[in-house]
Amino acid sequence: MKIPLFGQTGEELYDDASYxxxxxxxxxxxxxxxxxxxxxxxxxxxxxxxSVGDSEFNIRGMIxxxxxxYVVAGNNFYKISRNGVKVLLGTxxxxxxxxxxxxxxxxxxxxxxxxxxxxxxIYDSVLGTVxxxxxxxxxxxxxxxxxxxxxxxxxxxxxxxxFYKSAAYDGTSWDSLDFATAERSPDALQxxxxxxxxxxxxxxxxxxxxYNSGVGTFPFAPMQxxxxxxxxxxxxxxxxxxxxxFYLSQNDEGVGQxxxxxxxxxxxxxxxxxxxxxxxxxxxxxxxxxxYQYQQHTFYVLTFPTDGKTYVYDISxxxxxxWSTKSTGYHRGSHHVYVYGKHYIGDNAGNNIYSLxxxxxxxxxxxxxxxxxxxxIIADDxxxxxxxxxxxxxxxxxxxNADCSDPMLKLRWRDNNGAWSSYYSRSMGDIGERDIKLxxxxxxxxxxxxYEISTSDPVECVLIDSxxxxxxxxxxxx
Numbered sequence: 001m002k003i004p005l006f007g008q009t010g011e012e013l014y015d016d017a018s019y020x021x022x023x024x025x026x027x028x029x030x031x032x033x034x035x036x037x038x039x040x041x042x043x044x045x046x047x048x049x050x051s052v053g054d055s056e057f058n059i060r061g062m063i064x065x066x067x068x069x070y071v072v073a074g075n076n077f078y079k080i081s082r083n084g085v086k087v088l089l090g091t092x093x094x095x096x097x098x099x100x101x102x103x104x105x106x107x108x109x110x111x112x113x114x115x116x117x118x119x120x121x122i123y124d125s126v127l128g129t130v131x132x133x134x135x136x137x138x139x140x141x142x143x144x145x146x147x148x149x150x151x152x153x154x155x156x157x158x159x160x161x162x163f164y165k166s167a168a169y170d171g172t173s174w175d176s177l178d179f180a181t182a183e184r185s186p187d188a189l190q191x192x193x194x195x196x197x198x199x200x201x202x203x204x205x206x207x208x209x210x211y212n213s214g215v216g217t218f219p220f221a222p223m224q225x226x227x228x229x230x231x232x233x234x235x236x237x238x239x240x241x242x243x244x245x246f247y248l249s250q251n252d253e254g255v256g257q258x259x260x261x262x263x264x265x266x267x268x269x270x271x272x273x274x275x276x277x278x279x280x281x282x283x284x285x286x287x288x289x290x291x292y293q294y295q296q297h298t299f300y301v302l303t304f305p306t307d308g309k310t311y312v313y314d315i316s317x318x319x320x321x322x323w324s325t326k327s328t329g330y331h332r333g334s335h336h337v338y339v340y341g342k343h344y345i346g347d348n349a350g351n352n353i354y355s356l357x358x359x360x361x362x363x364x365x366x367x368x369x370x371x372x373x374x375x376x377i378i379a380d381d382x383x384x385x386x387x388x389x390x391x392x393x394x395x396x397x398x399x400x401n402a403d404c405s406d407p408m409l410k411l412r413w414r415d416n417n418g419a420w421s422s423y424y425s426r427s428m429g430d431i432g433e434r435d436i437k438l439x440x441x442x443x444x445x446x447x448x449x450x451y452e453i454s455t456s457d458p459v460e461c462v463l464i465d466s467x468x469x470x471x472x473x474x475x476x477x478x
Contacts, residue, residue: 005374005391005451005466006037008319009311010273019417019450020273021373025463026297026312027319035394035465039372042323043294044360045333048344049084049353052076059346059353061099062335065112066125069339072099072114073351077123077130080353082340090130093119098236098288098334102147104169113152113171115142120154122171137176139164143235146194149212149219153199155189163192163201165218178218182208184227191238195245198223198263202238205231205251209264228264236288237302241315246300248278248287256284258302258313269313274320281307290336292343292356303330305348325349325363332363361403361458370461374451377468385473388443391451392469396462397429397436407457409438415446428459445473 009022025039052059053073061072069080075095079087092099092114099116103109112123119140120133133140142154142164152166161182167173182189187203194200199210199220209226212219232238233250240246249259249266256278258270270278278284283306290301296316301323303310308329312321323331327349334348343356354364362368379386391411410423426438451468455461 001471002467002469003374003377004037005453005468006039006372006463007375008271009321010271010277019373020375021371021452022321023324023372024322024368024370025372025461026299026314026321027317028297029317029319038465039463041361041370041461042321042368043343043356043358044368045325045345045354045363046357046360047352047364048342048355049080049086050351052078052080052086052351052353055351057095058348058351059334060097060116061101061114062337062344062346062353063101063103063112064337064339065103066106067339069337069344070101070112070123071346071353072101077114077121080344089123089128090121092116092121092130093132100142100144102145102152104147104150104152104171108150109147109169111169111171113145113147113154113166115145115154117141117143117157120145120171131172133172133174135172135174137164137174137178144191144193146192146199148194148197148199153192153194153220155192157188160186161189161201161203163189165220180210180218180220182206182210182222184208184222185229187231190232190235191247193238193240193245195240196243196262198226200238200245202235202247203231204233205229207231207264226264228261228266230259230261230266233284234287236286239289239291239300241291241300242298244315246289246291246313248284248289248302258300258311260300260315269318271320274311277309277311278304281309283307288334290333292336292338294356294358301331301333301336303334303348305330324369326366326369359460361460367456367458369454369456371452371454372463372466373453374468377449377451377470378447379472385445385447386449386470387445387473388449389441389469389471391440391443392465392467393426393438393453393463394465395428395436395438396460396464397433404457404459407459407461408455409461410454411440411451412454413443413446413449413451416448420452423454428455428457428461443468 057074114121139156156162182201185206213221237248310323310331325332333345335346407428408425
């Protein structure tokens with residue numbers, strides 16, 4: 001029989017239940033292709049702008065405004081041109097921690113609001129200045145901001161559930177009476193996000209939807225049925241992607257499930273395996289997320305920096321994979337902006353700005369380790385050993401290039417959760433070579449086996465199909 005070796009990532013709570021891993025490849029589903037499930041390589045990183053700000057600080061926030069890229073690095077606020085020229089526009093008060101930014105429109109507004117939990121700042125694109133918000137009514141401890149229907153909106157961590165609005169198209173003007181409170185449940189307001197002209201107020205254990213009623217000087221009001229008992233433990237995991245909200249959840253029943261929601265209909269998207277992996281992590285509160293689109297795939301990228309993990313959910317297929325930079329464990333991207341026809345990525349582990357590059361197979365020169373670890377292969381009833389005749393692997397042909405003249409794919413395995421075998425390598429072929437099929441034969445017997453396919457060579461490694469050819473043996477499992 002043939003046992004498929006491809007799939008999504010996710011280890012179960014116990015290794016002997018499932019040990020699957022898909023790292024730096026992502027599953028691609030095509031019902032009309034030669035293989036219904038293939039593994040495509042994740043993009044590499046190309047440095048677009050280096051040494052943004054002081055070397056000891058990382059990229060804290062990015063935003064597109066007026067078809068241009070603006071960046072906070074350390075305490076410096078920059079505009080980055082299409083050709084990578086950095087223009088220092090001003091400074092903010094703090095040096096570390098993520099910032100939230102929003103702009104008030106390309107037609108009627110001229111401002112970018114920056115909040116960092118300590119003090120708010122406004123960049124005025126007409127004046128070309130960055131100034132601290134002097135209005136005493138502005139809640140300086142705001143950590144999240146958004147823009148909706150002419151108003152900036154910010155949370156007020158000093159008062160449970162409270163948020164404020166600015167004057168119309170003026171982020172420097174705030175009124176102490178222009179606030180409201182998410183009061184259906186008394187939990188702290190972690191984040192606020194605008195999606196489809198609805199305002200999501202996400203607390204520690206619950207979330208509320210508000211809308212612009214058009215009534216009074218403070219027009220925002222709660223939707224009658226806009227309440228759900230799904231808050232978040234990680235404020236920076238909350239993002240909007242194409243009209244859908246995603247975040248790492250928390251409620252009265254527990255913590256750590258990843259959900260997506262439109263309106264008040266949350267759907268749990270973390271599999272049991274992903275939930276088990278998240279449950280093993282030590283720190284969830286500093287998780288952050290961003291998203292990007294590639295061809296027909298749209299990805300929600302969720303990183304846990306303390307534990308060195310990045311999990312990516314493909315909204316198009318419902319499949320998960322892991323994304324890793326070798327030197328950090330987690331993928332070093334911290335922010336994403338699509339501008340100038342490129343996917344710009346802020347660096348969480350340095351002060352560079354990269355672009356996602358599907359024609360580059362390193363992370364700015366650092367090797368990318370791609371791994372596919374199969375599900376456990378056992379007999380149907382678990383009582384017999386399996387005889388492993390061969391592993392077959394079908395790949396994209398002709399991947400040799402100037403950076404790697406003899407690229408290799410490696411295979412190893414482990415039996416009964418024991419030690420891994422040695423690596424056994426096969427060449428991916430020469431440029432122009434067609435119909436590349438790699439085969440490993442005479443692989444012995446096992447009651448419970450996991451295969452691992454891997455490469456670190458800088459080539460376009462597309463895995464089209466793979467299977468283990470096995471049959472049940474007469475030998476009993478000990």
